[in-house]
Amino acid sequence: MKHKTLLDIARLAGVSPSTVSRALRNHPDINKNTIKKIKQIAARNNFSPNPIAQGLKTNTTSTIGVIVPEITHDFFATAISGIEEVIYKSGYTLLLCQSNESSERESLNIDLLLNHRVAGIIASISESTLNGTHFKKVLKRKTPLVFFDRVCTDIAADKVIIDDEKGAFDAVSFLLAKGYKRIAHLKGPDNLSNCSQRYKGYVKAIGKIGIKPEKSLIISGGMNEIDGYNSMAKILKMKKRPDAIFAVNDPVAIGAFQKIREEGLAIPRDIAIVGFSNNIITSLITPGITTIAQPSFEMGKTAASVLIERIRKGNKGENKIIVLDTQLIIRDSA
């Protein structure tokens, strides 16, 4: 069965294609009755205009491109879910790309999306993205762009983030209040803005009580479980172990958790741990991991809303930075 075209509807209604085109979009030039008649006929034939032809004519589509490092991360999966919800309601569709934490792949994804004439792009940058040169292409094409969570600081675009520094500060302050003295930090890559912010929060919190951060207690690594596992292994080999761990995110905390358990140590008795993100899993393991709740679904939703607003306004206006709230979730790991 073939799709009906504007011309088919025009013939059925006894008018010209241009009238149908205008009628379906409630153009004020068209008579109210004509509009009603045409809409009826269109509905009866369940016609909807070919988005490809529309795209060709208008040089834009109703598709929104999304680039995330990895779909399988709990945080990104639920953020995408939030994005999908508002995009869907607004009549857009979602073109999904995965950078696999590779900057080159990210750049190719951008080319792909621009080539597809997406109406806008929502992105969270990869671990290996050191600067935003490839995002400049997006700006050049005047394609609306919004970052969420992992943002590019050198690119002028809307940004939806959380107060990572404050979250980290809260987490570490909590540990300090509990009486822990030597707190290690499993740090993420420096080029990721949120990681360096979390690091700042860590430094600030321990600085507040007059301690200087010990170099040896700061272990840099990636954002995955395996990274937490490896960093923890290093820590456990130290002669003077820390009594608590602040992990840059939950997967890293989980990795550390596993290593600690493997060594037969008890949490929090031998070593305490707090994470960041409030992935579901932190509530299911024993002991539950104290963490910072990050509104992932909400972040996806607002990123999408902000983007759509920008699209509707013709990509005009100041760049917004929206900061969402975090919350300390206390469980038994500290």
Next chain:
Amino acid sequence: MKHKTLLDIARLAGVSPSTVSRALRNHPDINKNTIKKIKQIAARNNFSPNPIAQGLKTNTTSTIGVIVPEITHDFFATAISGIEEVIYKSGYTLLLCQSNESSERESLNIDLLLNHRVAGIIASISESTLNGTHFKKVLKRKTPLVFFDRVCTDIAADKVIIDDEKGAFDAVSFLLAKGYKRIAHLKGPDNLSNCSQRYKGYVKAIGKIGIKPEKSLIISGGMNEIDGYNSMAKILKMKKRPDAIFAVNDPVAIGAFQKIREEGLAIPRDIAIVGFSNNIITSLITPGITTIAQPSFEMGKTAASVLIERIRKGNKGENKIIVLDTQLIIRDSA
């Protein structure tokens, strides 16, 4: 900056647009040297043909539509990741839809994808999809279609599944071998083929040692944690409790797990539990949950490969049913 067009390249090369079009696709009618020259010029101007114009002309796109019940499910997230991997490598892009377990939404998603002239569709049906009438539209449009995991039995399409009956049989047999006598089953919706298959496997396993399944030990519910939690609550109220639980999937197992823990019971001492899918989480909680490993990433990859093969062959040929292997993963919950 505007996108370059075929015409721009044609002018630069001093040939007609048709020649450029053919040259870029290595049409045999075009002289080898001309091809080389045109390709050079195209590359230098980093031109790539406008997919929208191509789509209009050829009435198909290089986009593949994916419909899943929920992106946030571990299983679907990793399956999507697998899909993305092969789609990307093959030069296609991924249009993602979420049915939110709603059959109507699923139907709308199908309309959307067909309207967008996707090259093919990969789907896993929703919990509330009782029959495949809305998938008939896909067949009518002759759009290639492949189901994975949750398939529509009444629709002629390629299918990528696992042997759910065997998986369930293995899981329950394992419990029986361990000496458990009264095994309850937290069952999924009957309309989901894989759920009814798992149920069959359960019945078969306990039938094999001469026991008849007790009606009261079979609790129907959904596929989420909350369903497992609620079903478990019912079970714990029974006067004569089962000594083991076989859950239709891991989220349900986790829900049951939480309820059991809340009641202060011990796993597996008071009650044993086995799940299905091998979500990461089952390995992280204590005790680890015995489950059936389901190759989610692999399923996504093969679904995509099968679809692309079908697209390339012009949607011809027999419908394939590909059954992937499962594996019993023994942990401490039984």
Next chain:
DNA sequence: CACGTCTCCGCAAACGTTTGCAAAGATCTT
């Protein structure tokens, strides 16, 4: 030399929309 056969390329139509412009008829103004 006349003809057929290849090789290579361009013309122009087509895909299904959108939109500037013109124009026909209706209504108003003086």
Next chain:
DNA sequence: AAGATCTTTGCAAACGTTTGCGGAGACGTG
């Protein structure tokens, strides 16, 4: 009654490709 203005519609070009067909020139053949 004759313009002027407003309302409503249609014409035709355009968006950037693809593709059937035709044709110009090169080459071979008898």
